[in-house]
Amino acid sequence: MKLITAIIRPDRLGLVKEALFRVGVTGISLSKVSGHGGEREIIEHYRGTQVRMEFHEKVQLQIAVSEPFVDVTVNAILQSARTGEVGDGKIFVQPLDRVIRIRTGEQDVDAL
Amino acid sequence: MKLITAIIRPDRLGLVKEALFRVGVTGISLSKVSGHGGEREIIEHYRGTQVRMEFHEKVQLQIAVSEPFVDVTVNAILQSARTGEVGDGKIFVQPLDRVIRIRTGEQDVDAL
Amino acid sequence: MKLITAIIRPDRLGLVKEALFRVGVTGISLSKVSGHGGEREIIEHYRGTQVRMEFHEKVQLQIAVSEPFVDVTVNAILQSARTGEVGDGKIFVQPLDRVIRIRTGEQDVDAL
Ligand SMILES: Nc1ncnc2c1ncn2[C@@H]1O[C@H](COP(=O)(O)OP(=O)(O)OP(=O)(O)O)[C@@H](O)[C@H]1O
Ligand SMILES: Nc1ncnc2c1ncn2[C@@H]1O[C@H](COP(=O)(O)OP(=O)(O)OP(=O)(O)O)[C@@H](O)[C@H]1O
Ligand SMILES: Nc1ncnc2c1ncn2[C@@H]1O[C@H](COP(=O)(O)OP(=O)(O)OP(=O)(O)O)[C@@H](O)[C@H]1O
Ligand SMILES: [Mg+2]
Ligand SMILES: [Mg+2]
Ligand SMILES: [Mg+2]
Numbered sequence: 001m002k003l004i005t006a007i008i009r010p011d012r013l014g015l016v017k018e019a020l021f022r023v024g025v026t027g028i029s030l031s032k033v034s035g036h037g038g039e040r041e042i043i044e045h046y047r048g049t050q051v052r053m054e055f056h057e058k059v060q061l062q063i064a065v066s067e068p069f070v071d072v073t074v075n076a077i078l079q080s081a082r083t084g085e086v087g088d089g090k091i092f093v094q095p096l097d098r099v100i101r102i103r104t105g106e107q108d109v110d111a112l
Numbered sequence: 113m114k115l116i117t118a119i120i121r122p123d124r125l126g127l128v129k130e131a132l133f134r135v136g137v138t139g140i141s142l143s144k145v146s147g148h149g150g151e152r153e154i155i156e157h158y159r160g161t162q163v164r165m166e167f168h169e170k171v172q173l174q175i176a177v178s179e180p181f182v183d184v185t186v187n188a189i190l191q192s193a194r195t196g197e198v199g200d201g202k203i204f205v206q207p208l209d210r211v212i213r214i215r216t217g218e219q220d221v222d223a224l
Numbered sequence: 225m226k227l228i229t230a231i232i233r234p235d236r237l238g239l240v241k242e243a244l245f246r247v248g249v250t251g252i253s254l255s256k257v258s259g260h261g262g263e264r265e266i267i268e269h270y271r272g273t274q275v276r277m278e279f280h281e282k283v284q285l286q287i288a289v290s291e292p293f294v295d296v297t298v299n300a301i302l303q304s305a306r307t308g309e310v311g312d313g314k315i316f317v318q319p320l321d322r323v324i325r326i327r328t329g330e331q332d333v334d335a336l
Contacts (some may be wrong), residue, residue: 002321003204007253021152029119029147033286035253038336040245044210053241053250054208060253062145062301064204074324075115081326090251090335092227092288097114098205100186102193111202112150115316132287133264133277141231141259144277174257176316209226210317212298214305223314224263 001096004063008081008089019080023072029062066109118173120201131192135184143175146208176220201221225320230285232305232313243304247296253286
């Protein structure tokens with residue numbers, strides 16, 4: 001099992017949800033984050049070099065999936081979240097040791 | 113060490129905090145998430161099949177623990193968060209390579 | 225690759241961002257959390273022992289880095305976030321299997 005985290009543009013959330021639903025992925029947690037990507041802006045200031053990193057509002061999705069759904073999920077996000085402009089976001093895939101459904105106590109793939 | 117993430121009903125937070133405290137688990141980070149579980153609703157719409165996933169407000173707990181505390185923590189959450197109705201939430205257990213206490217620089221189990 | 229999560233005092237965020245920028249780390253996601261550390265307060269109440277855990281507002285940073293940047297990033301956070309008082313926060317380091325840049329599809333170290 002893997003935990004997939006995607007940080008996307010807020011205005012792409014509707015399309016991403018729909019793409020995930022179409023491939024059968026419905027277990028999703030959303031939260032708001034504020035982020036900065038790989039770019040390095042330096043402002044030359046009259047009193048010296050100054051650091052400025054602009055942070056932008058993004059939406060973070062977290063999706064726990066079984067192995068066969070990893071690529072399906074990543075591809076659904078890539079196709080629905082991409083605009084081609086800088087700032088489209090990132091996807092992170094992390095190991096997940098255990099999943100438990102609180103209502104039933106079911107574990108791992110049965111809990112997904 | 114493991115990072116335990118639990119997504120629970122907001123109105124169970126008090127009981128869950130108390131259950132964790134009773135088993136000696138006090139290091140906790142809370143955040144708000146909006147989520148959808150495994151259910152698949154399809155609405156037949158006059159212009160075709162339409163996707164609808166209702167998102168509900170949940171509370172996310174993140175708890176870093178040493179190995180002997182993993183089952184203790186999971187069980188405390190299961191017993192305090194369960195209502196028996198759909199939507200009780202999920203628990204995820206993930207590997208954790210390192211923990212550092214910022215004040216002292218202590219590492220790993222000493223930092224928990 | 226690792227995912228570094230740091231939970232810090234909100235009033236240290238400016239210094240931490242600057243310290244990260246200076247070591248070349250700019251890919252960062254921020255969110256608000258409410259947290260409690262290792263301390264155990266017990267209130268003796270007239271109707272029995274009562275649990276009280278005070279939660280404090282913190283800022284959570286998440287930073288995906290390649291291996292050579294793990295110690296650099298951890299040290300930048302330690303030096304900028306530390307006041308020496310209890311409540312300075314925690315750093316967690318977790319394994320990260322894959323990273324994908326949504327705009328280009330680049331993977332792993334190329335996506336960082
Ligand atoms: N290394 C990282 N660690 C944690 N979060 C990151 C990282 N890189 C990006 N993010 C998050 O993803 C969001 C979008 O990043 P962004 O798409 O600008 O990445 P990028 O690598 O700069 O790609 P691009 O060149 O397409 O802009 C950021 O606002 C931040 O929330
Ligand atoms: N696979 C998943 N990945 C990420 N988050 C999830 C996943 N499944 C559930 N969640 C989160 O947990 C919350 C509660 O889910 P829920 O309890 O409805 O799970 P479920 O599997 O549908 O179980 P039940 O049948 O008891 O409803 C969701 O709102 C969402 O935030
Ligand atoms: N074990 C833990 N699991 C998850 N989050 C934690 C844990 N310990 C601390 N935190 C988070 O870090 C924040 C700051 O914790 P804090 O600095 O008080 O840790 P501490 O171990 O009590 O160290 P100190 O003795 O310096 O206070 C908490 O408010 C919480 O959000
Ligand atoms: Mg960018
Ligand atoms: Mg459900
Ligand atoms: Mg403390």
